[in-house]
Amino acid sequence: MASQGVIFDIKKYAIHDGPGIRTTIFFKGCPMDCWWCHNPESQMKEPEPFNDSLKTNSLYLCENDGEIIGRNVSVKEVMKEIEKDIIFYEESNGGVSFSGGEPLMQKDFLNELLINCKKNGLHTTLDTAGCVSKEIILEIAPNVDLFLYDLKLMDDKKHQKYTGISNKELLENLLLLSEMKCNIIVRIPIIPTVNDSKEDIVDFGKFIQKLNIIRVDLLPYHSIGEEKYKKLKKVNRMKEIIPPSKERIEEIMKQLESFDLNVSIEV
Numbered sequence: 001m002a003s004q005g006v007i008f009d010i011k012k013y014a015i016h017d018g019p020g021i022r023t024t025i026f027f028k029g030c031p032m033d034c035w036w037c038h039n040p041e042s043q044m045k046e047p048e049p050f051n052d053s054l055k056t057n058s059l060y061l062c063e064n065d066g067e068i069i070g071r072n073v074s075v076k077e078v079m080k081e082i083e084k085d086i087i088f089y090e091e092s093n094g095g096v097s098f099s100g101g102e103p104l105m106q107k108d109f110l111n112e113l114l115i116n117c118k119k120n121g122l123h124t125t126l127d128t129a130g131c132v133s134k135e136i137i138l139e140i141a142p143n144v145d146l147f148l149y150d151l152k153l154m155d156d157k158k159h160q161k162y163t164g165i166s167n168k169e170l171l172e173n174l175l176l177l178s179e180m181k182c183n184i185i186v187r188i189p190i191i192p193t194v195n196d197s198k199e200d201i202v203d204f205g206k207f208i209q210k211l212n213i214i215r216v217d218l219l220p221y222h223s224i225g226e227e228k229y230k231k232l233k234k235v236n237r238m239k240e241i242i243p244p245s246k247e248r249i250e251e252i253m254k255q256l257e258s259f260d261l262n263v264s265i266e267v
């Protein structure tokens with residue numbers, strides 16, 4: 001088992017990454033390259049140059065005076081941070097969330113953290129797009145209390161264009177977790193001109209209605225990642241895209257509800 005991994009942030013008192021008050025660990029590395037990614041600093045697995053320090057209460061953002069993002073950490077070091085806030089998890093029915101990037105890219109490091117959390121009786125949430133083999137999903141699933149499963153596009157050609165990979169394995173893994181009766185919240189980023197047409201939403205609805213899930217969360221596109229693209233010297237392909245209006249998101253919500261789905265909007 002790996003006892004080291006690469007992360008780029010630890011967010012304390014998080015309230016959007018699962019129930020209650022949580023600590024969220026952000027893993028570095030992602031096999032996808034979503035045009036709208038608001039954490040572009042998560043995509044490369046290794047620590048990388050970052051022109052400036054983001055002003056957050058982050059503990060692990062940079063290791064060299066704001067010039068490098070990401071660092072190698074041990075399971076022991078991360079658990080030490082997690083355990084500092086046990087009292088908040090207990091009082092709020094919260095726990096620990098693993099996000100990224102794609103945490104499953106470092107599956108041994110992730111699994112070791114999950115096992116340690118379970119030993120401490122802590123609720124675990126995994127934010128993933130599921131882009132790994134079925135075997136990895138089967139290995140990890142018993143240690144995850146809640147999956148936040150990202151679904152980007154149903155049309156495979158468009159999925160390949162806008163994320164860099166096929167959605168075949170991702171959809172199969174989601175079906176598998178649903179058959180295993182895991183707790184799942186499906187999260188759909190709503191990206192104008194990419195996946196918000198009437199046809200796109202119908203395709204989502206038809207697929208999701210076959211699943212056993214808690215609910216669907218809609219995540220309206222926002223442009224807050226823009227600055228990060230500059231700092232990483234990366235091209236922002238969504239420059240011209242305007243975030244969807246509240247009315248449009250509500251229309252999409254209604255459209256999905258017509259498939260008998262429980263839908264909410266994450267802001």
Ligand code: SF4
Nearest residue numbers: 030032033034037101
């Ligand atoms: S899956 Fe998430 S972290 Fe990876 S590129 Fe897409 S939006 Fe970014």
